[in-house]
Amino acid sequence: MEDKSFNPFKMAQQQFDEIAEQLGLDEGTRDFLRNPRREYHFTIPVRMDDGTTKVFKGFRVQHNDARGPSKGGIRFHPQETIDTVKALATWMTWKCAVVDIPLGGGKGGVICDPHNLSMREQEQICRGWVKQIARNIGPLQDVPAPDVMTNSQHMLWMMDEYENISGGKFPGMITGKPVGMGGSLGRTEATGYGVIYTLREALRSKNVDIKGTTASFQGFGNVAQYAIELYHKYGGKTVCVSSWDQQDQKSYSFYRESGINLQELLDITDKFGGIDKKKAKNIGYEILSGDEWINREVDILIPAALENQINAQTVLNISDKVKFISEGANGPTTPEADKILSDMGIFVIPDFLANAGGVTCSYFEQIQGNMNFFWTKDEVIEKLDNIMTKAFYGVYELSEKRGIFMRDAAYMIAIARVAEASKLRGWV
Template sequence: MAEKGFNAYKMAQDQFDAVAEKLELDQASRNLLREPLREYHFSIPVRMDDGTYRVFKGFRVQHNDARGPCKGGIRFHPQETADTVRALAMWMTWKCAVADIPLGGGKGGVICDPHDLSMREQEGICRGWVRQVYQNVGPFKDVPAPDVMTSGQHMLWMLDEYEKLSGGKYPGFITGKPVGMGGSLGRTEATGYGVIYHTREALKDLEMDISKTTAAVQGFGNVAQYTIELYNQYGGTVKCVSCWNQQEKKAYTFVKEEGIYLKELRSITDRYGSIDFDKAKAMGYERIPGDDWIEMNVDILIPAALENSITASNVDRIDKRVKLVSEGANGPTTPEADSVLSSRKIMVIPDFLANAGGVTCSYFEQVQCNMNYYWSRDEVLGKLDEKMTQAFHGVLDLTKHRNIPLRESAYMIAISRVAEACHLRGWI
């Protein structure tokens, strides 16, 4: 998780400082926003299956709640650090603000490796986590959600514990629940669809007909698959997907010049997201090294897997045909690579805008839960499309007026909205 020498929190603060300077924010605002408002660090004792007890380290960071209750996932990871959680909480604040949903940013985690834990032990961690912070979280304070190595099941355990302690029914306490148990229709596809809603609007501005474009996608997890699904529905052609092979512990790219067929690829993908080599070959896919997705002769690159995928060392391999990069993953482009893309006039839809569909739909889930009235899929996705499109055009307008990249505009909009909320509340 934490790379040697790399501190995500420092990077997030540096980003903030640079934008604050451009916005000419006052010093008090800078001091307030470059650090979290609140942090909870606690221990979670759990009785293990073998009868022994282990104590796990848990966190919840609430970066800012000036615009509404905090929102952010809970991560179970053995290399989790407080600084990573702080950085992610801050990015959640900006993501909610740029999508213009009335939520703040938060993040939580537990240092543990679920691979080594039984389901019962994981349930113990979930319930223990809630017991430690239930007075500081809740539907109107801070709303957790699934994240790295947590799922709908974990959310239901946490909800159950919260309701037990609070003495009522509060389905809006947590999001990412299964449909029928307080979950929202459309949540599964929301992040991937959101990426394409932004991509569609960007292509309109580039005067490119989406149905005549081609794309290369890095990743074949949830975000990538639903990105491809909607992109195909708009008539776009995905020429390749790059995905991780769990057995060989390395990535491969699967290429089909006439366009990959999502349904058949899904049918030969295992639960770790690895595509079966032999079956893919039989279906006419060519297998090439994982990194080669970046040099495909396509109009759009969609990194939807890992951070640091487009770097100074590989950015020059990007084909001259590429006009757009839609960042489905978090942090896929390093700042150095970003400058190169900018100089080549390749439009980049920044991660916290491009993949904001997930948190936006989580917000919709929370709204539905608080009303205890659930919408149809059409209503959820209609609202999602509306939110994403509005957010994109807000950012694009600033980009046009200031002649700056989308990433810079998105940060400026997000930070100024949060700063404004703090001012209006009279905090600073």
């Protein structure tokens, strides 16, 4: 009997198949891009703190590296299925391609639960992982990064092990390192700024002056905060942000018609973007229910919190005034809502273009590491602007030319770029 249960890799393949059909890709190319190029599976024996030996399963999937070294995270996750990893590696390929950075897609990890491991044991796992795969990764082949339950410490252990094996210094072999140890400046700002660079260009292409526009944000975390900062710098006015309240276990919208003052709100916000609602009220914000960010009379909506927030129900609350949506979060819009937005004539900058500032900054970290020369934050931000702007126009022009929705255009351009690179190399 065929297994009909949810399989993320099958889903990624279906998504690819639809675009491939529209692009009219040939059978060979489709077959090639539907599957990862390489999959490494290996074992990592670790001497545990109590003296016993435990064997962990490690793996790395390189979906495609036609455009450059593979790029993607390393996950420490219990019982992860290879299908999940294959799906994530595939998405990395498209994500790097849509912003047009010369990288392919990869993903990897170790089946383990760090809650059950001491730091020493985790270090052994990191080093063991590198020992097994060192020949097949590196600054010129495949560049890992932190992901679920891994952090800069794990990256440094892996880099150190890689350098031990290679007999040299290769800070560009891995990203997500701390600043001063091969990390890049601008990483915290990158995603939020990226959202606004693409928005700025969207407005410009539609002949709307960003000055004088108004926006409502969902979420007040890292992405939203930097996005608001830049948006205000360009002359925009944010009238509403929603934020999660840890104590009440629900979210609220903070509204002020005259516009929010970012610094004022930051001063009463915790590390997770939770705004103190009492203090906010005192300084003149109206506290509304969490879902009211979406029905504000604004020009721009920026969902920068959770997925599935603009769905078949909530989409109906969007004001007629809204003309632009820039997706700071991953997957904030459901397919049903997407169709309605299209009918409403709202211009949507899809998530994997709008929030690609993060992966772009990872790319910068790799470059700086390879050069062993590190840029100032201004340099990083300037280069980020260039890449995001260029990426936006790539997608926009295709969307205009073919009269297709931005989201479809983004997927198409990504897949087309990878297909083309694979062809030029003579692979397919």
